[in-house]
């Protein structure tokens with residue numbers, strides 16, 4: 001693939017994507033990804049279903065859409081192979097959970113997105129938008145079927161992964177990222193904002209607040225989040241404790257000053 005003549009190689013997105021294409025050039029047993037021949041901003045990927053899960057033995061193919069602002073803005077993932085966990089042909093966004101769910105780190109990459117997707121497949125869908133809660137049996141059936149699934153431009157996906165190249169081990173930094181990352185499905189066709197009641201670890205009001213803080217444009221999008229990191233609550237409660245102690249200390253100091261004034265005059 002040659003993009004040199006077609007794109008401005010000085011653009012940070014182009015530079016970065018060309019580097020990532022080089023890095024991901026060789027397929028591993030875990031995943032592979034490559035830009036389309038005529039579009040550096042659309043990639044096709046294939047991932048292996050994670051072992052010891054309903055998806056073991058399955059192979060899943062999809063598209064990665066990169067915004068012109070990449071890596072400042074996150075990529076979108078669209079799964080094409082029926083899998084029983086994510087709806088096909090629907091965008092799944094990557095974001096970080098916690099107080100700033102919209103924060104995508106520019107140091108993350110397409111590899112990051114794929115690792116997050118693999119890590120998320122076995123998590124419960126909980127009825128959130130874009131998630132499917134198929135039974136183990138149905139998912140295993142789909143995993144078997146996926147081996148004969150074909151992509152119009154890439155061919156038979158089971159042949160795309162390498163059997164000889166072991167997966168690149170996850171670094172400590174990547175593990176940390178996987179612990180804090182969240183996947184969010186989005187649906188652009190509905191006008192009603194959705195407040196899912198089935199999200200673990202985050203209260204409804206907190207979720208509403210977060211949506212208001214970060215997504216003024218949600219009228220156009222119906223979105224759901226899967227939050228992996230349960231630190232949100234602990235963080236807010238330790239924050240509360242800090243403020244209570246501070247206020248108590250200030251009150252105590254004021255009372256001391258008043259008493260001193262009363263008795264020393």
Ligand SMILES: [Zn+2]
Nearest residue numbers: 044151153154
């Ligand atoms: Zn393809």
